[in-house]
Amino acid sequence: MTRFGVVVLAVLVWVTVATAAGIDESKVIDLTYSFDEHTIYWPTAKPFQLEIVSAQKTDAGYWYAANNICLAEHGGTHMDAPLHFAEGKHAADEVPVQQLIGPAAVIDVRAQAAQDVDYRLTVADLQAWEKQHGRIPKGAIVLMLTGWGSRWPDKKKYLGTDQPGDVANLHFPGFSRETAEFLVSQRDIDAIGLDTPSMDYGQSKDFIVHQIINGANKPGLENVANLEKLPAKGATLIALPMKIAKGSGGPVRIIALLP
Numbered sequence: 001m002t003r004f005g006v007v008v009l010a011v012l013v014w015v016t017v018a019t020a021a022g023i024d025e026s027k028v029i030d031l032t033y034s035f036d037e038h039t040i041y042w043p044t045a046k047p048f049q050l051e052i053v054s055a056q057k058t059d060a061g062y063w064y065a066a067n068n069i070c071l072a073e074h075g076g077t078h079m080d081a082p083l084h085f086a087e088g089k090h091a092a093d094e095v096p097v098q099q100l101i102g103p104a105a106v107i108d109v110r111a112q113a114a115q116d117v118d119y120r121l122t123v124a125d126l127q128a129w130e131k132q133h134g135r136i137p138k139g140a141i142v143l144m145l146t147g148w149g150s151r152w153p154d155k156k157k158y159l160g161t162d163q164p165g166d167v168a169n170l171h172f173p174g175f176s177r178e179t180a181e182f183l184v185s186q187r188d189i190d191a192i193g194l195d196t197p198s199m200d201y202g203q204s205k206d207f208i209v210h211q212i213i214n215g216a217n218k219p220g221l222e223n224v225a226n227l228e229k230l231p232a233k234g235a236t237l238i239a240l241p242m243k244i245a246k247g248s249g250g251p252v253r254i255i256a257l258l259p
Helices: 003-021 110-115 123-133 155-159 177-186 208-215
Strands: 028-030 049-057 063-070 078-080 101-108 141-145 191-194 220-222 236-241 249-257
Touching: 078 236, 101 123, 123 177, 141 236, 177 208, 208 220
Parallel strands: 101 141, 141 191, 191 220
Antiparallel strands: 028 249, 049 063, 078 220, 078 249, 101 236, 236 249
16 A cells, blocks of 8 residues: 555544544644734735625625635745745645645754744754654654744744844744754655744744755645644644645645544
């Protein structure tokens, strides 16, 4: 059986069991922020805008609501498609859905990030996780838990600045270059993600983690919500991004199924 077949079979088995036994809703965790006027975007990106087209009863007597929305690809809970930083790699609509379904490996560095707003996940952090929980599983989605979700939606606390266009004063944790290289060369992961605005730490100027991860044709998940609700291992993550043709990324609805 192919890897895709194994993933599909696992999901079907879970759905079958859940349907037969009744879904335990307490084990379904939403890892997505709502999109609204408070949604945090990169300082140079357009913010989320919602235009109300209708929100009223019609002359026929029934309620009708409809809106237009405008938003940048990269903001709120979203996916960075490989194309974002790697020419010729998968666009948003080309990322295989099986690459966004897999075991979640949650690396908790909240203590380190509390001491250093520019903290970068190290290979030693990964090795410490593996010493306790076993090798990062094949097809894993490696998630960096920094605690930054507690700062949402305060732009100043979350980004380091609340000024439009100000990229000089960004401060938040991210992955290190060495960790990104280790994950793509030494572990068979499918994607990475974290609870900050970027895979690279705030003061990065070359976005090397993006270059490495996207260059390996792997997507990244940013501004992931509620990571503290997941165990270090055992949860299954499902991320379903908007299927934007030729997109460099886009909004994504992420959930996790607890063991």
